[in-house]
Amino acid sequence: xxxxxxxxxxxxxxxxxxxxxxxxxxxxxxxxxxxxxALANRLVGNQPSQTxxxxxxxxxxxxxEADCAIAIAGANDQALVSGQTAPSHQTLxxxxxxxxxxxxxxxxxxxxxxxxxxxxxxxxxxxxxxxxPAGFGGVSGRALKDGDQLxxxxxxxxxxxxxxxxxLKPVFTHNFALRSTPSAEVVALSDAARETLFSESFTVGRQxxxxxxxxxxxxxxxxxxxxxxSAPVFPGTIQCPASGDPIILLCDAQTTGGYPRIATIARCxxxxxxxxxxxxxxxxxxxxxxxxxxALEQKEALLKTWLDTPQSGHAFQLY
Amino acid sequence: MPADLVLERIGDDLIEFRVDSPSAARSLAQQLxxxxxxxxxxxxxxxxxxxxxxxxxxxxxxxxxxxxxxPKPDTQTIPVQHIDVxxxxxxxxxxxxxxxxxxxxQQAFIDLHTSQTHTVEMMGFTPGFAYxxxxxxxxxxxRLADPRPRxxxxxxxxxxxxxxxxxxxxxxxxxxxxxxQASLFSPxxxxxxxxxxxxxxxxxxx
Numbered sequence: 001x002x003x004x005x006x007x008x009x010x011x012x013x014x015x016x017x018x019x020x021x022x023x024x025x026x027x028x029x030x031x032x033x034x035x036x037x038a039l040a041n042r043l044v045g046n047q048p049s050q051t052x053x054x055x056x057x058x059x060x061x062x063x064x065e066a067d068c069a070i071a072i073a074g075a076n077d078q079a080l081v082s083g084q085t086a087p088s089h090q091t092l093x094x095x096x097x098x099x100x101x102x103x104x105x106x107x108x109x110x111x112x113x114x115x116x117x118x119x120x121x122x123x124x125x126x127x128x129x130x131x132x133p134a135g136f137g138g139v140s141g142r143a144l145k146d147g148d149q150l151x152x153x154x155x156x157x158x159x160x161x162x163x164x165x166x167x168l169k170p171v172f173t174h175n176f177a178l179r180s181t182p183s184a185e186v187v188a189l190s191d192a193a194r195e196t197l198f199s200e201s202f203t204v205g206r207q208x209x210x211x212x213x214x215x216x217x218x219x220x221x222x223x224x225x226x227x228x229x230s231a232p233v234f235p236g237t238i239q240c241p242a243s244g245d246p247i248i249l250l251c252d253a254q255t256t257g258g259y260p261r262i263a264t265i266a267r268c269x270x271x272x273x274x275x276x277x278x279x280x281x282x283x284x285x286x287x288x289x290x291x292x293x294x295a296l297e298q299k300e301a302l303l304k305t306w307l308d309t310p311q312s313g314h315a316f317q318l319y
Numbered sequence: 320m321p322a323d324l325v326l327e328r329i330g331d332d333l334i335e336f337r338v339d340s341p342s343a344a345r346s347l348a349q350q351l352x353x354x355x356x357x358x359x360x361x362x363x364x365x366x367x368x369x370x371x372x373x374x375x376x377x378x379x380x381x382x383x384x385x386x387x388x389x390p391k392p393d394t395q396t397i398p399v400q401h402i403d404v405x406x407x408x409x410x411x412x413x414x415x416x417x418x419x420x421x422x423x424x425q426q427a428f429i430d431l432h433t434s435q436t437h438t439v440e441m442m443g444f445t446p447g448f449a450y451x452x453x454x455x456x457x458x459x460x461x462r463l464a465d466p467r468p469r470x471x472x473x474x475x476x477x478x479x480x481x482x483x484x485x486x487x488x489x490x491x492x493x494x495x496x497x498x499x500q501a502s503l504f505s506p507x508x509x510x511x512x513x514x515x516x517x518x519x520x521x522x523x524x525x
Contacts, residue, residue: 023362023442024446024512025447025448136506184329184366234330254443256364264333289328
């Protein structure tokens with residue numbers, strides 16, 4: 001059991017995406033970086049999507065109120081437990097009275113703190129994930145505040161100490177190259193704009209949220225008026241409004257949108273979106289759907305060597 | 320169903336086709352869900368998009384074609400939902416301007432809006448936001464040039480030929496004609512949404 005002392009810029013409980021309710025306008029939500037959350041959960045013997053804490057830019061601390069097994073993975077490469085350095089990507093057995101701190105991070109954006117058996121949380125449409133704009137899931141549908149008590153579903157302790165295999169520990173920089181495919185309205189771009197989209201490096205704007213990452217630095221020329229009938233959009237969809245500054249949609253993406261959908265981040269790289277912060281550089285690598293699917297197969301096979309367990313039903317997959 | 324259904328891959332895990340009406344999008348999307356096609360099926364106003372795992376890419380097109388070819392009988396009839404609206408005033412600040420544009424009195428507009436049986440064509444954008452058809456052709460109301468940063472829960476707007484119901488407060492660009500006290504979205508209910516896609520709706524002036 002943990003009590004939040006400092007929530008940092010934005011912390012929330014996230015579990016599985018809320019699949020199957022987009023026809024009611026309900027976004028998926030869930031972790032912005034599903035791989036880091038799965039890695040943290042793995043270290044405490046949980047399923048990949050068990051409810052964990054998503055912490056944005058570090059700057060978080062909590063008091064341990066009952067002994068428990070926790071693990072962190074993502075942007076923070078270390079934690080402090082009562083002032084002593086504790087590594088990420090390893091099961092940490094923390095004792096009542098200790099304080100867990102995650103320092104501010106310089107690279108990457110989000111860190112996941114998992115607890116043995118997962119955290120208790122509100123559920124809607126079969127998911128505990130917090131969707132803050134509408135106020136559901138997690139802790140009363142909101143970002144965590146100091147004083148919030150986070151309680152494990154079962155016994156929070158574990159006898160096992162595990163470590164993520166070295167080859168699976170992600171390293172984040174300020175430059176991201178993301179595989180992507182052209183989407184339905186890529187034809188709305190001029191030839192020059194299309195060339196720019198898939199070759200230039202963009203800078204992520206300041207309004208980077210769980211809903212979307214604005215890309216700045218290269219305004220794209222649209223050959224239409226930029227208006228169309230609302231069409232389905234998903235996490236990974238890249239929209240281009242009339243302003244010409246594209247937006248990559250993330251896990252909290254709305255369900256439909258009226259701007260041209262010019263590209264889609266390939267599923268294999270979508271989890272990385274959760275680690276991109278304002279000022280970072282993003283380059284889109286154009287791929288055919290077939291090549292993107294092959295890259296997904298390879299990445300899933302690699303992750304499955306560690307993340308597929310009897311507890312997860314050997315069913316780990318990227319989304 | 321459209322005989323000339325053309326599938327377009329718009330991502331490694333997304334495939335979609337165009338339809339000529341929101342009701343066709345809605346019913347074909349439901350047909351695909353009934354056949355458990357892909358991981359998720361979402362209808363837009365003129366498109367249906369299927370999200371699938373790329374490992375199933377080889378079979379997804381054939382499965383979509385098969386599913387739309389063999390519709391399940393539509394046994395489900397959704398009852399009419401009556402929605403009480405307070406038109407105009409502070410709750411519908413754009414009604415006067417809309418009526419001036421259309422050359423209608425406010426009462427004539429309200430009579431027009433309450434006399435029709437409307438249909439929920441799509442829910443989307445934000446949780447529970449309902450795109451409702453039923454306004455007569457020709458009432459092509461443009462969106463606001465400057466969207467409002469915050470539109471209250473229950474607001475009723477119109478844009479093009481659609482009525483829009485804001486189930487949640489949030490930013491919004493639709494001119495507002497009124498507001499309802501009906502509980503459009505309540506996470507605590509077994510059915511969190513008052514409305515569902517395809518449902519007939521009648522508005523009442525209160």
